[in-house]
Amino acid sequence: MATVFYEPSTRTRFSFEAAMMRLGGNVITTEAAGQFSSALKGETLEDSVKVISGYADAIVIRHPEVGSAERAAKASSVPVINAGDGGGEHPTQALLDAFTINEEIGHIDGIKVAMVGDLLNGRTIHSLLFLLGQYNNLKFQLVAPDQLQLPEDYKNFLDKKGFKYDEIDTLEKLDADTDVMYVTRVQKERFSDSAEYQRLKHFFVVDRHVTSKLKDKAIIMHPLPRVGEIAVEVDDDPRAAYFRQAKNGLYVREALLAHILG
Ligand code: NCD
DSSP, rough: OOEEEEESSSSHHHHHHHHHHHHTTTOEESHHHHHHHHGGTTTTTTHHHHHHTTTOOOOEEEETTTHHHHHHHHHOOOEEEEEETTOOOHHHHHHHHHHHHHHHSSSOOOOOEEEETTTOOOOOHHHHHHTTTTSSEEEEEEEEEGOOOHHHHHHHHHHHEEEEEESSSOOOOOTTTOOOEOOOOOGGGGGGGGHHHHHHHTTTBBOOOTTTOTTTTTTEOSSSSSSSSOOOGGTTSTTOOHHHHHHHHHHHHHHHHHHHHH
């Protein structure tokens, strides 16, 4: 497996690599591919991928441009897995997120989910919504400042699925019967205006005051990294599922690689 990462990663790259090694396979890798590959010399993504696909049986790619993984897949002779294409999608995160919900709650149909944070740029949110669209009767609260609300396309998707949602801009209005609170980081790297990022980065902070309103069986998720939007004091709460969630990434990616490579 070749892991080709043009954007930073801790969980996604390490868990893919650990997954492949646990399956008995090997890994060739480049982090900071923008600096340490021929991209720096001006090579196109397509040419790089065409060459790398001659050296590996699968390619896992993370790249800052929306649609990059799809372009890579067209150029590649081996399967390409999207590990994040800019503010677009992050489908393998969605798989581990859905797996975690099912493990922790016992089912996915009928749950109420609060999506909190940067719903505009958060690719994990986008992919998770599409995956949850495979289930039935979900309800959503979209908790974000106006500037970071969910793009229309995804809201249209929820409408088409018949899923009810409300858009709110404060955690004070969080429903007490929420099953899953899914918190995200404000995506600094997607902002052209750093003052705007500074204004919005801690718009929400989930602390014990917030979690005290959630029911006993609720869970708190986050794709990580967090940069202050969940207070460390929440970590001891048995409902804090984010580190278990990150661990699940290993198992889900093992299953995915085994599936793809037969
Ligand atoms: C996420 C990502 O890269 O989109 N991280 C991850 O893969 N777990 C979330 C983020 O960076 O905020």
